[in-house]
Amino acid sequence: MSSEAQESQISNKITCSDVTCPVCGISCDDIDVELDDVSVVTRNACIMGDAKFKELRSPHRILTPLINGKEAPWSEAIDKAAEILVNAKRPFFFVGSETSTEAMGVAIEIAETVGGLVDGNATICHGPTVMAIQDVGQAGCTLGETRNRADLDIYWGANPEDAHPRHLSRHSIFVRGFFAEQGRKGRQIIVVDPRRSTTAEHADLHLQLKPGTDFEVLNAIMTILNGFEPHESFTEVTGISREDIHKAAQMVEDARFGVIWVGLGIASTRGKHYNASMAMRLTQLGNNYGKFVILANRGHCNVAGFNEVLAWSCGFPYAVDFSTGEPRYQPGEYSTVDALRRKEVDALFCMCADLGAHLPKKAVERLAEIPVVSIETAEGPQAFISNVVLPGVLDAMECEGTFYRMDNVPIYARSFCDPPFDFTKSNEDTCKQLLDAVQQKLAAREKAEGEEAARPKTLSEEEFGQRLDKLLSRV
Amino acid sequence: MDIILNTGGTAFQGAVIKGGRKFTDEYTKEAAYCDINPTDFEELGKPWFVKLTNDLGDSVILRAKKTDRQQRGEVFVPRGPWANIIVTPVTESTGSPAYKNLKIQIEKANGPVLGPEELMKKYYTKRTSGQVAGGE
Numbered sequence: 230m231s232s233e234a235q236e237s238q239i240s241n242k243i244t245c246s247d248v249t250c251p252v253c254g255i256s257c258d259d260i261d262v263e264l265d266d267v268s269v270v271t272r273n274a275c276i277m278g279d280a281k282f283k284e285l286r287s288p289h290r291i292l293t294p295l296i297n298g299k300e301a302p303w304s305e306a307i308d309k310a311a312e313i314l315v316n317a318k319r320p321f322f323f324v325g326s327e328t329s330t331e332a333m334g335v336a337i338e339i340a341e342t343v344g345g346l347v348d349g350n351a352t353i354c355h356g357p358t359v360m361a362i363q364d365v366g367q368a369g370c371t372l373g374e375t376r377n378r379a380d381l382d383i384y385w386g387a388n389p390e391d392a393h394p395r396h397l398s399r400h401s402i403f404v405r406g407f408f409a410e411q412g413r414k415g416r417q418i419i420v421v422d423p424r425r426s427t428t429a430e431h432a433d434l435h436l437q438l439k440p441g442t443d444f445e446v447l448n449a450i451m452t453i454l455n456g457f458e459p460h461e462s463f464t465e466v467t468g469i470s471r472e473d474i475h476k477a478a479q480m481v482e483d484a485r486f487g488v489i490w491v492g493l494g495i496a497s498t499r500g501k502h503y504n505a506s507m508a509m510r511l512t513q514l515g516n517n518y519g520k521f522v523i524l525a526n527r528g529h530c531n532v533a534g535f536n537e538v539l540a541w542s543c544g545f546p547y548a549v550d551f552s553t554g555e556p557r558y559q560p561g562e563y564s565t566v567d568a569l570r571r572k573e574v575d576a577l578f579c580m581c582a583d584l585g586a587h588l589p590k591k592a593v594e595r596l597a598e599i600p601v602v603s604i605e606t607a608e609g610p611q612a613f614i615s616n617v618v619l620p621g622v623l624d625a626m627e628c629e630g631t632f633y634r635m636d637n638v639p640i641y642a643r644s645f646c647d648p649p650f651d652f653t654k655s656n657e658d659t660c661k662q663l664l665d666a667v668q669q670k671l672a673a674r675e676k677a678e679g680e681e682a683a684r685p686k687t688l689s690e691e692e693f694g695q696r697l698d699k700l701l702s703r704v
Numbered sequence: 705m706d707i708i709l710n711t712g713g714t715a716f717q718g719a720v721i722k723g724g725r726k727f728t729d730e731y732t733k734e735a736a737y738c739d740i741n742p743t744d745f746e747e748l749g750k751p752w753f754v755k756l757t758n759d760l761g762d763s764v765i766l767r768a769k770k771t772d773r774q775q776r777g778e779v780f781v782p783r784g785p786w787a788n789i790i791v792t793p794v795t796e797s798t799g800s801p802a803y804k805n806l807k808i809q810i811e812k813a814n815g816p817v818l819g820p821e822e823l824m825k826k827y828y829t830k831r832t833s834g835q836v837a838g839g840e
Binding site (some may be wrong): 351560 | 708710713714715718720723724726760772774783788791792793797798801802805813814
């Protein structure tokens with residue numbers, strides 16, 4: 230693989246190859262970009278990646294800090310943001326996923342400094358799958374192995390044709406691999422989805438189950454593999470015929486290298502981590518016949534990175550509370566939707582995510598009630614519900630950083646141009662400036678409290694009179 | 705009519721939000737619709753618009769789209785602020801709300817479908833007085 234960068238002074242045109250895409254979880258690293266003063270042209274990028282690269286020259290880009298919707302100097306916005314976070318009793322830090330692990334690390338440090346709660350996109354995405362990994366364990370592999378070896382791809386509750394448009398051509402169905410040289414002809418495809426999704430159109434077998442019956446269908450395949458017959462109510466409960474479920478079990482048994490790609494159809498539906506746990510148990514069982522692995526189709530370029538950074542920072546993957554001075558982990562209590570729904574959060578910091586658009590109404594209602602600080606690149610629901618907006622920097626374009634791909638492989642994304650402002654170099658830089666401001670305010674408060682405690686107490690005339698009356702009344 | 709709601713991303717909705725066009729008509733076009741099975745579509749009276757309501761009483765109006773990609777008794781709404789009006793915050797102690805497999809009610813309705821900015825203004829009144837946590 231070669232990569233090149235050329236720059237012409239005359240046209241201010243930049244041409245780069247093998248750029249890393251900062252959008253979905255497969256973090257494609259083969260994007261060609263041509264950038265000049267007014268336009269962006271990409272090659273190899275999907276519709277979502279192309280749209281993100283075009284943000285470099287977008288009329289919607291937020292270029293100036295905002296306080297309550299009005300433009301403000303950068304220093305004032307940082308000061309205001311720090312004031313909000315320091316004054317809050319229960320501050321919440323939502324660390325989004327389309328930024329670097331380096332920025333995430335600093336954001337987590339701010340949360341620890343003020344004793345806040347920390348969560349990330351995993352909580353509303355593959356959080357339940359992460360819980361299942363803790364429960365059961367994951368037999369995984371890299372995307373290179375799926376590309377070169379897999380002869381059975383099972384998309385369970387996943388629709389990569391929409392969510393990861395280049396997944397099928399780079400890592401699974403259509404690609405010709407070293408031990409899968411026939412490409413599509415050498416691979417069997419099962420799609421498990423209540424919808425006839427665009428991915429399902431490529432399937433050799435589409436199990437169009439009733440919503441909420443993933444657990445039962447997974448269990449039925451395992452039952453057949455263990456030599457038994459599913460319960461007589463199976464078809465009535467799941468909507469899947471016995472013929473199809475036996476066919477699926479046979480395909481698992483025949484596979485030399487099978488991959489279960491789990492999507493949010495498993496994690497977001499009723500049963501959640503129990504569904505994902507059962508998919509991991511099926512993976513374990515599949516290893517009795519051939520090699521079998523399971524991978525989560527993570528939605529953002531660095532959502533896996535958030536789990537990694539938080540886990541190596543404090544031992545837990547998401548939903549962490551630092552308020553006692555040490556990290557405590559409890560999905561359902563310290564996770565974003567739950568903490569907001571209970572209205573216990575009184576200030577929120579959000580980096581590179583749109584909670585205004587993607588949280589349930591009851592959670593967004595709380596965001597509208599409390600001060601919100603956001604690092605955001607474009608106007609939209611998140612900027613709408615924010616009191617302080619700090620302009621975001623586009624990772625992998627305007628600054629460098631590390632992304633963890635959906636298979637947990639770290640990719641170092643290089644930059645090829647500068648941010649359109651000079652007050653910050655990256656989201657990591659923004660977080661560091663915010664951390665400095667927070668630490669200064671905490672030090673000033675500590676000093677003031679110390680001075681207050683050391684000062685001799687003197688009573689006003691009125692207070693003296695009241696105390697004297699009280700004493701005399703006892704006599 | 706009782707029905708099951710599934711929400712999820714689409715490539716076109718994804719392109720709109722990744723491209724920062726979240727307060728444009730494109731977002732309305734790509735995220736403010738409801739996919740309905742043809743038989744359910746007939747039973748609803750061939751609606752131009754539908755109103756979806758959850759058990760909490762929250763409701764939203766969306767464009768109705770007839771498609772045989774849906775099974776009977778299920779509808780699909782793309783991920784976004786419209787869908788999340790009716791997604792409930794029940795996480796089963798995982799942090800993940802009921803984005804899929806949610807029982808709701810659907811009925812024929814009249815428009816209009818709100819644009820993203822109007823939707824935010826209607827459902828969420830942001831305090832912009834400059835107050836911050838702890839008072840100011």
